Amino acid sequence: SGQKVSSDAHLIKPLGIATRQSTDIQAIDDKNISEAVRFIRHHACDGINVQDLLKSVPLSRRVLESRFQKLIGRSPHEEIMRIRLDRVKQLLTETDLSLIQIAERTGFQHPEYLNVAFKKQTGTTPGKYRRDQEHAHW
Numbered sequence: 001s002g003q004k005v006s007s008d009a010h011l012i013k014p015l016g017i018a019t020r021q022s023t024d025i026q027a028i029d030d031k032n033i034s035e036a037v038r039f040i041r042h043h044a045c046d047g048i049n050v051q052d053l054l055k056s057v058p059l060s061r062r063v064l065e066s067r068f069q070k071l072i073g074r075s076p077h078e079e080i081m082r083i084r085l086d087r088v089k090q091l092l093t094e095t096d097l098s099l100i101q102i103a104e105r106t107g108f109q110h111p112e113y114l115n116v117a118f119k120k121q122t123g124t125t126p127g128k129y130r131r132d133q134e135h136a137h138w
Contacts, residue, residue, distance in 0.1 A: 032057045033071050036064065040076065044083035047107035050076050085121050088114065092130040099126055 028034040039056045040048070053076055054061055068076050084106045091102045099111045108114040118126050 028071055030067055030071055032059055032064075033067050036068060036076065037072065037079070040079050040083060044080045045087055045105065045107045047109065048080060050080075053080075081117060081121070084108070085118060088118060088126065089122075089129065092126055093133045102126070 028037060036053055036057050036059075039053055043052070050061065050064075054064060057064060059067070065075060068074070068079070072079060074082065087106050088102055091097055091105065095102075097105070099114065103109075103111040103114045106114070108117070115126060118124075118129070122129060124132070
């Protein structure tokens with residue numbers, strides 16, 4: 001268009017780094033559990049539960065729970081919560097989103113439940129976690 005473009009750089013802070021987790025899933029020798037882990041990593045923040053997971057693998061709940069615990073060291077529910085809460089921590093640290101917005105983005109139907117789950121895992125509230133992270137980066 002012939003207009004002069006400003007050479008001033010505008011840096012935009014990213015919302016996070018997506019790490020590739022495909023290689024450690026392949027290290028799981030059980031095809032069904034590997035698929036279950038992949039399903040959880042892709043859908044944990046969509047609000048899934050163990051019932052949804054059972055629809056993605058041809059296993060009974062008892063067999064899924066048993067093999068998952070043996071190979072992963074956590075129950076499927078614990079893994080879903082771990083993935084969700086890791087994302088919550090990332091959003092608390094890297095964004096100014098409200099707790100309601102974070103709850104919506106991480107599959108929690110109610111911010112109150114997010115608060116309870118977060119405190120149970122971390123020993124602190126989301127608000128205090130965010131403040132502590134802000135102070136840690138000074």
